Amino acid sequence: MESRFRSLFLKTMTSFRCNLKMLCRIYSAAMLVTGLMLKQLPVFAADELLIDPVSDQEQIIKPEIERREIKVPEIDTEDFEIGVYAGLMSVEDFGTNAVIGFRLAYHVTEGAFFEAAYGSMDTEETSYEQLSGAAQLLTDDERKLSYYNVSIGYNLLPGESFIGSNHAFNSSLYVIAGVGSTDFAGDNRFTMNYGAGYRLLATDWLALHADMRDHIFKNDVLGTDKTTHNIELHAGLTFFF
Amino acid sequence: MRTYAPLLLLLQLLLMNAATGEQLYQEVKIDDPYIEMRTGAGESYPVFYVVERGQTVLILKRKTVWFKVRTETGKEGWIDRSQMEQTLTSLGEKIQFVDATRDDFSRRRWEMGALAGDFNGANSMGIYGGYAFNNNLSMELSLSQILDDFSDSLLINVNVLSQPYPAWRVSPFFTLGTGIIDTNTRQTLVQSEDNTDQINHVGLGFRMHLTRRFVLRGEYRNYVAFSSRDDNKEFEEWKAGFAAFF
Numbered sequence: 001m002e003s004r005f006r007s008l009f010l011k012t013m014t015s016f017r018c019n020l021k022m023l024c025r026i027y028s029a030a031m032l033v034t035g036l037m038l039k040q041l042p043v044f045a046a047d048e049l050l051i052d053p054v055s056d057q058e059q060i061i062k063p064e065i066e067r068r069e070i071k072v073p074e075i076d077t078e079d080f081e082i083g084v085y086a087g088l089m090s091v092e093d094f095g096t097n098a099v100i101g102f103r104l105a106y107h108v109t110e111g112a113f114f115e116a117a118y119g120s121m122d123t124e125e126t127s128y129e130q131l132s133g134a135a136q137l138l139t140d141d142e143r144k145l146s147y148y149n150v151s152i153g154y155n156l157l158p159g160e161s162f163i164g165s166n167h168a169f170n171s172s173l174y175v176i177a178g179v180g181s182t183d184f185a186g187d188n189r190f191t192m193n194y195g196a197g198y199r200l201l202a203t204d205w206l207a208l209h210a211d212m213r214d215h216i217f218k219n220d221v222l223g224t225d226k227t228t229h230n231i232e233l234h235a236g237l238t239f240f241f
Numbered sequence: 242m243r244t245y246a247p248l249l250l251l252l253q254l255l256l257m258n259a260a261t262g263e264q265l266y267q268e269v270k271i272d273d274p275y276i277e278m279r280t281g282a283g284e285s286y287p288v289f290y291v292v293e294r295g296q297t298v299l300i301l302k303r304k305t306v307w308f309k310v311r312t313e314t315g316k317e318g319w320i321d322r323s324q325m326e327q328t329l330t331s332l333g334e335k336i337q338f339v340d341a342t343r344d345d346f347s348r349r350r351w352e353m354g355a356l357a358g359d360f361n362g363a364n365s366m367g368i369y370g371g372y373a374f375n376n377n378l379s380m381e382l383s384l385s386q387i388l389d390d391f392s393d394s395l396l397i398n399v400n401v402l403s404q405p406y407p408a409w410r411v412s413p414f415f416t417l418g419t420g421i422i423d424t425n426t427r428q429t430l431v432q433s434e435d436n437t438d439q440i441n442h443v444g445l446g447f448r449m450h451l452t453r454r455f456v457l458r459g460e461y462r463n464y465v466a467f468s469s470r471d472d473n474k475e476f477e478e479w480k481a482g483f484a485a486f487f
Contacts, residue, residue, distance in 0.1 A: 075303045170286065
């Protein structure tokens with residue numbers, strides 16, 4: 001009797017176990033399907049619920065951006081000097097004549113500068129022409145003398161000049177030398193020049209000059225080829241820019 | 242970094258302006274313990290005032306490497322570049338002054354200069370201008386006046402110039418060109434003869450970077466003039482001078 005019960009119980013338990021296994025399988029399968037569906041679900045939902053948040057409402061604060069007008073304060077560089085001068089130039093055999101000219105200088109350092117100058121004048125008659133009366137060595141056009149030169153200068157003695165007890169001006173004594181050409185008596189003549197000058201800075205941009213130059217060139221107008229020294233004295237006004 | 246340096250500076254200047262507003266002069270703050278103000282734009286001028294760290298000055302103008310400044314109290318004087326570089330912009334950055342460097346020398350585009358020397362025993366003086374297509378090759382136009390006891394000539398040349406080593410401080414070059422020589426013999430000579438001939442040349446020389454934008458140049462040229470009298474003439478020219486590049 002006891003063994004029949006026992007066998008029945010065991011059979012029931014075995015079948016229950018089998019059913020439990022089945023249940024487990026069904027449950028896990030169901031979970032898998034649900035999981036897959038849930039995974040799909042929010043995507044559909046998001047597609048349906050998508051609303052543009054910007055276009056739907058007014059922007060509350062509009063940024064006011066204005067471009068500034070930009071003007072760079074450049075540092076004004078004043079290395080160039082331009083000016084005019086007038087004075088006297090003694091041309092050997094052809095008298096002392098009024099000369100006018102202009103010059104352009106570039107200051108490389110506080111000491112050194114380059115200068116280009118051009119000057120012109122009408123020369124006088126030679127003593128021979130005056131004494132002989134009619135004899136003319138040169139035509140009016142040939143009698144005009146003009147020169148140009150390119151020189152290197154150096155501010156040898158920079159300093160201050162005092163005028164009275166209240167005024168001090170910056171000044172410098174410079175030496176200068178260079179080469180150029182002199183157009184006189186129908187020909188161009190190679191010319192060397194050297195000299196010295198005094199520059200007084202009335203303001204930062206305005207300067208007064210006094211200059212002495214010797215122009216050396218060969219002159220063959222009176223027959224023989226001779227080297228002539230032609231001294232020029234001039235005063236001028238220059239502007240720095 | 243170097244290629245961006247000008248851009249950075251520009252940006253700095255723009256920003257600086259934005260900070261200081263519409264101002265006529267640039268304002269900088271002294272960052273050295275003190276800087277010395279001189280009465281003139283030169284080392285020999287006396288120091289008359291000292292500006293301390295933390296004070297600001299306005300940069301009024303520049304002459305060579307000297308800067309004229311105005312202090313807060315209205316004093317005006319000259320400060321040299323090395324001291325000026327110890328100041329801060331309104332952004333708190335060190336001020337920079339961009340000058341041409343060796344690098345710009347080898348990469349220059351425009352060049353202008355004046356040369357003088359000897360042309361077959363005569364004196365030669367001239368000016369020239371050049372444009373560089375790249376670091377190695379440039380084209381030049383020159384105008385020279387050649388003067389001696391018997392004649393004066395005007396020489397106009399166009400030439401190409403090749404620099405095999407543009408990065409060197411002393412950079413050698415070769416040149417090849419053609420031009421026209423217009424010769425006028427002296428009026429005092431009995432047999433006065435004027436003529437215009439074509440003239441070709443080959444040459445070699447060097448360009449040397451001195452400082453900032455300045456170049457020392459020296460060259461030798463061998464010319465052949467094709468004269469109308471059936472015989473070609475050869476000339477030798479030696480020249481040296483200074484140039485500036487841009």
